[in-house]
Amino acid sequence: MSDPTAASAAPAIDQPALRRVLDRLARADSAPWLHQEVARRMAERLPVIRQPPERWLDWWAFTGAGAAAVQAVWPQAQRQAVEPTPALQARSRQAQAAPWWALGARRQAAAQPVWLSSEVPAGQAQMLWANLVLHTAADPAASLAAWHRALAVDGFLMFSCFGPDTLRELRAVYAEAGWPDPHPPYADMHDLGDLLVHGGFADPVMDQETIRLTWSSPAALLAELRSLGGHLGSARFAGLRTPRWQARLQQALTNRAGADGRIAMTVELVYGHAYKAAPRPGRGEPAVVSLAHLRSGLPKAGQS
Numbered sequence: 001m002s003d004p005t006a007a008s009a010a011p012a013i014d015q016p017a018l019r020r021v022l023d024r025l026a027r028a029d030s031a032p033w034l035h036q037e038v039a040r041r042m043a044e045r046l047p048v049i050r051q052p053p054e055r056w057l058d059w060w061a062f063t064g065a066g067a068a069a070v071q072a073v074w075p076q077a078q079r080q081a082v083e084p085t086p087a088l089q090a091r092s093r094q095a096q097a098a099p100w101w102a103l104g105a106r107r108q109a110a111a112q113p114v115w116l117s118s119e120v121p122a123g124q125a126q127m128l129w130a131n132l133v134l135h136t137a138a139d140p141a142a143s144l145a146a147w148h149r150a151l152a153v154d155g156f157l158m159f160s161c162f163g164p165d166t167l168r169e170l171r172a173v174y175a176e177a178g179w180p181d182p183h184p185p186y187a188d189m190h191d192l193g194d195l196l197v198h199g200g201f202a203d204p205v206m207d208q209e210t211i212r213l214t215w216s217s218p219a220a221l222l223a224e225l226r227s228l229g230g231h232l233g234s235a236r237f238a239g240l241r242t243p244r245w246q247a248r249l250q251q252a253l254t255n256r257a258g259a260d261g262r263i264a265m266t267v268e269l270v271y272g273h274a275y276k277a278a279p280r281p282g283r284g285e286p287a288v289v290s291l292a293h294l295r296s297g298l299p300k301a302g303q304s
Contacts, residue, residue, distance in 0.1 A: 012184050013138040014234040019085065021229050022063075026087035031065035032228045038160050038269060039131045041209075043069035045271065049156065053077050053126030057150055059117075060084055062091050064131035080125070081114045089114050117146070126155045134161035135186050136232060144199040151276040157201065162186045163208055163268030167225075170265060173252045184233035189270040201274035208270045214262040218250035221263055 052074045061081035083089040092114045128147050137143040164186045174182050189206040196204040215221035257263050
């Protein structure tokens with residue numbers, strides 16, 4: 001087993017940069033298209049869950065874009081949105097609003113608060129859904145701990161994030177030019193599995209898939225990456241880049257175009273699923289066992 005602290009320390013996230021990106025995404029017309037696609041793929045895994053949740057937490061709900069995909073599978077489950085910033089909290093509240101003629105839906109939406117991440121009550125949800133969130137965490141172990149607290153016992157976690165093969169072609173361009181990486185490092189799925197176990201989750205199941213995206217031009221590629229969030233790494237360039245630097249980057253990307261003239265990038269998607277197990281007594285702590293349970297293990301009269 002690998003050292004889980006290595007995965008915890010890997011994503012060197014610049015918090016001011018993350019806040020700026022989240023504020024920008026809160027003003028977008030919709031969640032990034034890739035987040036919507038990954039949410040759809042995550043939802044395809046939901047039917048394997050034997051017991052549908054009564055209540056589920058949609059973590060970073062607006063950018064995660066999972067509401068429709070999950071509700072299509074479990075329309076009766078009560079959804080509660082969780083957002084990282086007040087701007088996104090307001091955006092999710094706006095999305096919950098129903099037309100004036102749907103009075104019952106309005107009352108139901110009003111009864112479901114949109115929590116900030118720091119305000120989520122403990123132990124009340126049977127599922128926590130977090131689509132493309134974990135790779136933005138400065139401390140993934142702390143994020144998993146927050147998710148563990150939010151879940152009820154036997155509740156389950158469904159999450160996705162970027163894996164280390166994501167944008168490997170762009171990293172190669174930056175490395176050849178002697179520039180710092182264009183994004184923070186992404187944790188390997190095996191390290192994340194170890195973090196789940198150390199964080200108190202049971203029966204973790206990790207999976208990954210690789211998709212290949214292509215663009216018609218460097219400008220289209222860079223604009224797309226910006227719409228997905230942007231560079232959150234603390235090791236990125238300290239200041240703005242010059243037009244000359246931008247032209248050099250675009251030429252390097254053009255040089256990597258395939259025979260069809262399109263520029264390809266790899267995206268590795270990591271999926272995780274685990275349960276919140278009942279707490280075990282610590283060493284030296286008394287274990288409480290009912291008298292009825294003890295009697296059930298005794299042989300009945302006439303049995304040897």
